[in-house]
Amino acid sequence: MKNNRMARTAALVSAAAMALAGCATPVAGPGGNYARSIGSAPVTANPTPYSAALVCLAGYARANHVAAPRIAVGRIADYTGKAEADGSGRKVTQGASLMAMSAFAKAGxxxxxxxxxxxxELELKYANNKLISDAPNPQPNMPAEYRRILAGQVPGSDFYIAGGITELNFNIRSSGFDLAGGDLDAEDLKGTAGGRLFIMNVGLDLRLVNTRTLEVVDVISYQKQVIGREVGVGFFDFLNGNVFDVSAGTGALEPMQLAVRSLVERAVVEMTANLYGMPGPDGCLSYDPLATSTVGLTGAYVPAYNNLDTNNAKTREDPSRWNARRDASVRGRY
Known part of the structure; x- marks a missing residue:
C-alpha cells in the first residue's frame, strides 16, 4: 500500500515537471521565441482624481476664448533623499517634471x-554650419537647400514651473492584530489570522515663475497620505496521517508614484485656474464635455490633419483602440 502511494506521488511529480517543462524550452518555436510572454492587459489612460478637472479647464478656456500663457516646465526634483536599502533606486519617482508637462497639456x-x-541645440548647431536641409536632394551627390536660421523663430515662455518632492514620511500611523487558536490536542485543527494597516505620506512644493522678471507669482504646497494593508489567515491540521498546512493572504499598497502624480495635477489645476481666471469648479458646467477636442485624460496634441471627427483626444482614452486583440479594425491584419 505504501509503495502504491509512493508510486502515485512520483507519477504526479513527474507529470507536473513535464507540464512545467512544456512552458519553457531551450528550443525556439516556429515564431522564433522560446516562450510566449504572459499578460494581455491593454494600455489604458492613467488619470488621477484631478485629471477630469484639468480637461475641464481646457474646455473652459476654449469656450471662453481665454488666451493661455506659454508654460515651460523646469526641474521638479526629488529632495527627499530616500533610497531603497538594496541600492536599486529611489523611493519616489524622478519623473515629476514629466508628470507636470502632461498635466499642463491636459489643461490645454x-x-x-x-x-x-x-x-x-544640436540641430541648431548643424543648421548654423549649413549642414541640415529640409528638402530632399534634387540630384544624387548634389547639395540641397540648407535650413535657414530665422531671428525669433523659437517662441518664448511666459512662465515656468519648478519645485520638488520634499517629503516622504513612513509609518505615520500603523495598527494590526495577530490571532492564533486551536485544540490542545496536537493533532487537532489549529488556525491563525492577522492583519496590518499602515499610513505614510508624500509632499510636494511647486512655484510658478514669471520668465521675464523672475517674479514668483504662485506657490503651492501639498501633501497626500498613502495607505497600505495586509490580511492573512492560516490552518494547520492532521487528517488520516497527512499534514495539511493551508494559508492565504492579500495585501495592497496605494501606488506611491500615482500619489505624486495626484499632487502634481492638483497643483497644476490650481495654478491654471488662476491663470485662466476660472471662478472654480462651477465653471465646468459652462462647456460641453463631449465636444471634439485635442485635449483629454491622456494629454493633448496638435492635429496634423483635419480629422478630429475620427481621431481626437477622446479616442486615445479607449483601451481597445488599435489593440490587435480588442479592436476589430486591426484584429487579424498581421
Missing part, C-alpha cells in the same frame, strides 16, 4: 520645451 496650456533641448 501651450507648452514650450526647456527640459530636454539637446536635440534642438
Amino acid at each position: 496650456v501651450p507648452l514650450v520645451e526647456r527640459f530636454d533641448t539637446s536635440v534642438s
Whole structure:
C-alpha cells in the first residue's frame, strides 16, 4: 500500500515537471521565441482624481476664448533623499517634471520645451554650419537647400514651473492584530489570522515663475497620505496521517508614484485656474464635455490633419483602440 502511494506521488511529480517543462524550452518555436510572454492587459489612460478637472479647464478656456500663457516646465526634483536599502533606486519617482508637462497639456496650456533641448541645440548647431536641409536632394551627390536660421523663430515662455518632492514620511500611523487558536490536542485543527494597516505620506512644493522678471507669482504646497494593508489567515491540521498546512493572504499598497502624480495635477489645476481666471469648479458646467477636442485624460496634441471627427483626444482614452486583440479594425491584419 505504501509503495502504491509512493508510486502515485512520483507519477504526479513527474507529470507536473513535464507540464512545467512544456512552458519553457531551450528550443525556439516556429515564431522564433522560446516562450510566449504572459499578460494581455491593454494600455489604458492613467488619470488621477484631478485629471477630469484639468480637461475641464481646457474646455473652459476654449469656450471662453481665454488666451493661455506659454508654460515651460523646469526641474521638479526629488529632495527627499530616500533610497531603497538594496541600492536599486529611489523611493519616489524622478519623473515629476514629466508628470507636470502632461498635466499642463491636459489643461490645454501651450507648452514650450526647456527640459530636454539637446536635440534642438544640436540641430541648431548643424543648421548654423549649413549642414541640415529640409528638402530632399534634387540630384544624387548634389547639395540641397540648407535650413535657414530665422531671428525669433523659437517662441518664448511666459512662465515656468519648478519645485520638488520634499517629503516622504513612513509609518505615520500603523495598527494590526495577530490571532492564533486551536485544540490542545496536537493533532487537532489549529488556525491563525492577522492583519496590518499602515499610513505614510508624500509632499510636494511647486512655484510658478514669471520668465521675464523672475517674479514668483504662485506657490503651492501639498501633501497626500498613502495607505497600505495586509490580511492573512492560516490552518494547520492532521487528517488520516497527512499534514495539511493551508494559508492565504492579500495585501495592497496605494501606488506611491500615482500619489505624486495626484499632487502634481492638483497643483497644476490650481495654478491654471488662476491663470485662466476660472471662478472654480462651477465653471465646468459652462462647456460641453463631449465636444471634439485635442485635449483629454491622456494629454493633448496638435492635429496634423483635419480629422478630429475620427481621431481626437477622446479616442486615445479607449483601451481597445488599435489593440490587435480588442479592436476589430486591426484584429487579424498581421
